[in-house]
Amino acid sequence: MQAFENYLKRHTPLTGEQISVLKQELKEKTYQKGKILLREGESTGLGYFVCSGLLRAYTLDSQGKEHTIQFAPEDWWLGDRNSFYFHEPAAFNIDVLEETQVVIVTKNFNHRPSSLPFTSVPQKTTASLRLRSARLPNGMAKVRISPVPPNVSRPGQ
Numbered sequence: 483m484q485a486f487e488n489y490l491k492r493h494t495p496l497t498g499e500q501i502s503v504l505k506q507e508l509k510e511k512t513y514q515k516g517k518i519l520l521r522e523g524e525s526t527g528l529g530y531f532v533c534s535g536l537l538r539a540y541t542l543d544s545q546g547k548e549h550t551i552q553f554a555p556e557d558w559w560l561g562d563r564n565s566f567y568f569h570e571p572a573a574f575n576i577d578v579l580e581e582t583q584v585v586i587v588t589k590n591f592n593h594r595p596s597s598l599p600f601t602s603v604p605q606k607t608t609a610s611l612r613l614r615s616a617r618l619p620n621g622m623a624k625v626r627i628s629p630v631p632p633n634v635s636r637p638g639q
Contacts, residue, residue: 483505483508483510483533483585484533485531485533485534485556485557485585486505486508486510486531486533486585487501487505489531489557490504504591507588507590507591508585508586508587508591509585509586510533510583510584510585510586511583511584511586512581512582512583512584513535513578513581513582513584514578514581515578515579515580515581516577516578517577517578518575518576518577518578519537519576519577519578520561520562520565520572520574520575520576521572521575522541522542522571522572522573522574522575523571523572524565524571524572525565525569525570525571525572526561526562526565526566526569526572527565527566527569527588527589528561528566528586528587528588529559529560529561529566529586529587529588530554530559530560530561530576530584530585530586530587531558531559531584531585531587532554532555532556532557532558532559532560532582532583532584533556533583533584533585534556534582534583535556535578535579535580535581535582535583535584536553536554536555536578536579536580536582537553537554537558537560537576537577537578537579537582537584538550538552538553538554538576538577538578538579539551539552539553539554539560539574539575539576540574540575540577541573541574541575542575551574553579560576561576561587562574562576566589567589
């Protein structure tokens with residue numbers, strides 16, 4: 483979990499105390515090589531932050547041939563955006579290429595920053611902790627947490 487905490491410290495204005503509260507929403511798990519975390523067509527509300535190890539996103543064509551879309555090494559995010567946010571069927575598979583330790587992020591975590599019980603949470607923190615995702619042309623989603631630039635308007639502003 484330390485790798486994830488370090489990631490948050492680098493990319494958000496949260497204090498250590500605030501990060502401790504957020505970590506209560508998370509689960510850390512180690513998977514062995516060969517484990518399939520997500521199958522194309524399944525629905526999930528999970529995203530994965532890789533603390534150590536290596537994940538892979540891939541699809542299967544009509545002949546059963548694998549086509550790798552993305553690798554997720556340490557300090558990287560992997561998940562299917564539409565499945566995560568909307569519980570739609572996943573567009574790809576995710577498997578474990580070597581023993582991998584991940585932090586499992588649920589949709590609840592994505593909404594948690596707005597309810598942090600601290601008055602010192604900067605207004606931009608709520609948006610800066612929102613999982614960012616982009617649907618790539620090949621159906622793969624790149625998911626990450628990153629700071630929001632100060633010039634970006636938010637709903638209600």
